[in-house]
Amino acid sequence: MSLADSVLAVNDDLPIRTDKPVHSGKVRSVYWLTEADSKRLIAEKGYDVRADAPLAIMVISDRISAFDCIWHGEEGLQGVPGKGAALNAVSNHWFKLFKQNGLADSHILDIPHPFVWIVQKAKPVKIEAICRQYITGSMWRAYSKGERDFCGIQLPEGLQKDQKLPELLMTPSTKGILTGIPNVPEQDDVNITREDITNNFAAFNFSSIDDVALYEKLLKEGFGVISDALAAINQIFVDTKFEFGYVEDASGNEKLIYMDEVGTPDSSRIWDGAAYKAGKIVENSKEGFRQLLLNHFPDPDILLNKDRMDERSALARDNALPVEVLMQVSKTYIDIAEKITGEKVHLSDNPKAEIIQILREQYGLVD
The missing domain is CATH 3.30.470.20 (ATP-grasp fold, B domain)
Structure with missing residues (x-):
C-alpha cells in the first residue's frame, strides 16, 4: 500500500444511496440520504430529531486548501496523510466538551468512522x-x-x-x-x-x-x-x-x-x-502551511492578492509540493490532535474501503 493510497483525496464518489447531487466543498462532501433511509435510521438509532428530519452523511477528505486553492504533492500525493482523521478527532473532542459544559449541541448525530459524520440538516x-x-x-x-x-x-x-x-x-x-x-x-x-x-x-x-x-x-x-x-x-x-x-x-x-x-x-x-x-511563534495549525507557501514561491503577492486569482489557481495546479513538505504538515496535524484528545489518531491504509464497508454493514446505506 503506497502513501498516496492512504490519502482520501476524492470523497464525492462513494456509492452511498442518495437521490440528490453530492455537495463537495474544499474539504468535506455531503451526501443527502433518501427520505426512507433518513426515517429508518432515526427510528433504528434513536436520534433526537424529528421523525422526518433530513439526514446526511458528511465525509471528510485529506485535501488541503490554502489561499482558496487545493494543493497537491509529488509522488501522486493528493492530500495530507492523517489530516482528515485529525480534524474530525479534534472537532469531536470539542463538541463533546461543549456538551459536558452545558453549552449547545452540534449537528452531529453519529460518528460511524473517523472520516464520517452523520448529521441532521440545519x-x-x-x-x-x-x-x-x-x-x-x-x-x-x-x-x-x-x-x-x-x-x-x-x-x-x-x-x-x-x-x-x-x-x-x-x-x-x-x-x-x-x-x-x-x-x-x-x-x-x-x-x-x-x-x-x-x-x-x-x-x-x-x-x-x-x-x-x-x-x-x-x-x-x-x-x-x-x-x-x-x-x-x-x-x-x-x-x-x-x-x-x-x-x-x-x-x-x-x-x-x-x-x-x-x-x-x-x-x-x-x-x-x-x-x-520565549518570543517565538510556532504554529500548530494550517497557518504554518500558509507561511510555508508564502516562503516557497518567489512572488507571495500571487497568494495574497485577490485580483491575481487566475495566477494563483495555476500555481496550485502546476506545482506539486515536495513530499516532505506535506509530511511536515501531516505531523503538525496529527501531533496537535493527539495532544488535544490524548488518543492516537487512527490512520487507515484504505479509508474509502473501510467507509463503504461500515456504511453497508452497520447502516445499510450502500447497495
Missing part, C-alpha cells in the same frame, strides 16, 4: 463567527496600515504584532453573498458589525433578535472552553471561526447549535505556549 446562520484573542494575520496587516475600526470595534493605539488583545474580540463576516442589507456589500466574507446583525437579524437567518445575544454567548463560551483546555497542555488559542445553525429536536423544539467544525487546526490558529513565552 438552517445555517449566515455569519462566519470569528473570535480573536491575539492580533495577528489579516487583522495585524490592516492595523499596521493604520486601520483601527474592526467590525465596529475600536482598537487602541500601540499594539504590537502577535500581542494578546485587551479583550476577546468578535469580528464577524458574511457567509455567502447576502443581498439588500444596508451597508453590507453583496460579496462573500465581508466584515460586519453587531449593529448590522441586530438591525437585519432575519436576513442573517436568526429566528429572533434575542438569538443574536445567544450566538455571541455560545461563541464566547465555546472559545473559553477550548482556550482553557489548550492552556492546560501549554497551547495558545489565538483565533478561530465558528458556525451556527438551527435544528429541531424530536419534540419539535427549535434550538441554536454549533455546526461545521470547531477549534480545529484548519479553522483556528494555535500557537505553542513555551515558544511564545
Whole structure:
C-alpha cells in the first residue's frame, strides 16, 4: 500500500444511496440520504430529531486548501496523510466538551468512522463567527496600515504584532453573498458589525433578535472552553471561526447549535505556549502551511492578492509540493490532535474501503 493510497483525496464518489447531487466543498462532501433511509435510521438509532428530519452523511477528505486553492504533492500525493482523521478527532473532542459544559449541541448525530459524520440538516446562520484573542494575520496587516475600526470595534493605539488583545474580540463576516442589507456589500466574507446583525437579524437567518445575544454567548463560551483546555497542555488559542445553525429536536423544539467544525487546526490558529513565552511563534495549525507557501514561491503577492486569482489557481495546479513538505504538515496535524484528545489518531491504509464497508454493514446505506 503506497502513501498516496492512504490519502482520501476524492470523497464525492462513494456509492452511498442518495437521490440528490453530492455537495463537495474544499474539504468535506455531503451526501443527502433518501427520505426512507433518513426515517429508518432515526427510528433504528434513536436520534433526537424529528421523525422526518433530513439526514446526511458528511465525509471528510485529506485535501488541503490554502489561499482558496487545493494543493497537491509529488509522488501522486493528493492530500495530507492523517489530516482528515485529525480534524474530525479534534472537532469531536470539542463538541463533546461543549456538551459536558452545558453549552449547545452540534449537528452531529453519529460518528460511524473517523472520516464520517452523520448529521441532521440545519438552517445555517449566515455569519462566519470569528473570535480573536491575539492580533495577528489579516487583522495585524490592516492595523499596521493604520486601520483601527474592526467590525465596529475600536482598537487602541500601540499594539504590537502577535500581542494578546485587551479583550476577546468578535469580528464577524458574511457567509455567502447576502443581498439588500444596508451597508453590507453583496460579496462573500465581508466584515460586519453587531449593529448590522441586530438591525437585519432575519436576513442573517436568526429566528429572533434575542438569538443574536445567544450566538455571541455560545461563541464566547465555546472559545473559553477550548482556550482553557489548550492552556492546560501549554497551547495558545489565538483565533478561530465558528458556525451556527438551527435544528429541531424530536419534540419539535427549535434550538441554536454549533455546526461545521470547531477549534480545529484548519479553522483556528494555535500557537505553542513555551515558544511564545520565549518570543517565538510556532504554529500548530494550517497557518504554518500558509507561511510555508508564502516562503516557497518567489512572488507571495500571487497568494495574497485577490485580483491575481487566475495566477494563483495555476500555481496550485502546476506545482506539486515536495513530499516532505506535506509530511511536515501531516505531523503538525496529527501531533496537535493527539495532544488535544490524548488518543492516537487512527490512520487507515484504505479509508474509502473501510467507509463503504461500515456504511453497508452497520447502516445499510450502500447497495
